[in-house]
Amino acid sequence: MIKVRFPPSPTGPMHIGTARAMLFNFLFARGNNGKIVFRSEDTDRERSKVEYEEEILAGLKWLGLDFDEGPYRQSERGEIYEKHFEKLKASGKIYPCFCSAEELEAEREMQQKQKLPPRYSRKCCELKPEEIAQLEASGKNPVWRFRVEAEEIRFTDLVRGEIKELGKNISDFVIRKADKQFLYHFTVVVDDMEMEITHVIRGEDHLTNTSKHIMLFEALGAKVPTFAHLPLLLNKDRSKMSKRDESGKPATLERLKSEGYLPEAVVNFLALLGWNPGNEREFFTLTELVKEFKIEKVHKAGAVFDLERLDYCNSHYIRKLTAEDLAEKIKPFLDFEVSDEKKLIAAVKLIQERLKNLAEAKQQLRFFFTEIDYRLDLFPHTKMQVGLPEAKNALIAGLAALEGLEDWSEAAIQAALMEKVTQLGIKNGQLLWPIRVALTGEKFSPGVWEIARVLGKVETLKRLQQGIDKL
């Protein structure tokens, strides 16, 4: 039975890298009939907040990633850690250390100068029981270190193959702080053991931590799970995509949501970062991903998170939505009142193909629903040979052509306008460009008859007249 985990640290909003790691865990578990555990790794008391945990849970829901067990919180599992800590203590695999931060710092500096591996000197390792008792009696609280053996640690990583590291390069790491808090390396291992995790799928930043974890698993007498280390998500400059991207925007899931990216696009895009199905297909639903995903095909090299590519993916999914559905999704992004639902849907249809994200919609839809204001210099168009006087004549002609129109369909509006073009012996654009400007007040927009139809006859004529007055 395969079992994986979602182990976020609730110290901030959900990071995109965290989301991707969870997605890969999800794909692996669901594709192999496995279970998923959600575990909040909140051992860092100062930085962890329940609000963040809630946000992460909401993010998972948004992406469509569900789990089977949890949420567990490490902050609520103290007794379990205590139990295993005592076990280690009894086995002599850990020892108390009373060294001060300054001492340790000096030690490290010295080692660096001498080109030695940065390891704890094990000064406190030699402490006799009575010395320990004495130090404790004097009010000093120790940290507890794991005694690292010198031999080689090896394991087979599902994506990176054989990995080996020499214990003599690894320092005796701290598993418990002086304030008695247990530290990450210890709690993950205990939890993975207790929760019977079979596959640990996580970011490459944990690759060199794995040796420590394996030592701990073995010291605890537990079965060592299988590891798979995912390539990191990178900024454009190939630095690790941490809290912020290179433009200074937060690299969080929440930001993608607020910029109007669809969850299906985010999932699709993230899945293809560091993995691909081996063919040229590029669009997948979550379900299809579950079917196609093979962890052996995950890459080793980091992948740059390129927003332009996400845009492309997002516009694909925006186009697949029905206009009704899209309108519903756009609503929260609008900053003006929309009273007429039908009109919104009609307008949305006109912009659906031009949309890269939901947030852009308000700019493209505004003129349909609000009074417009624009500058006269929008009218002249060099290529079209339109100046202000020509623009005014065009609006007058347009008004004349549409005033008496009974049938306010796109086809009828188009026919009336094109007839006018022929009648005046001018180019299409010489009539249509000024009308488009008068109707939208925008530089770019959908076509004249589409807009006119959605706007309605009354509003269209009104805007033409306003244009004429302006000129």
Add this chain to the structure above:
RNA sequence: GGGGCCAUCGUCUAACGGUUAGGACGCCAGGUUUUCAUCCUGGUAAUAGGGGUUCGAUUCCCCUUGGCCCUACCA
């Protein structure tokens, strides 16, 4: 400084040791269009460098270079 990991167009990536090194995004050009966008056509652009192994290397090995990660009483 110590250790680990990694390396194909700008980006995401494909290529049983044998391909004109393919696709997509972006970009550029042309076409369609009333503008922009869309759409269609075409183009640009890569195996980091050096040694091996081999009839033959993007692919296997070594070195160099570069990047990333770990090296916390963070996770």
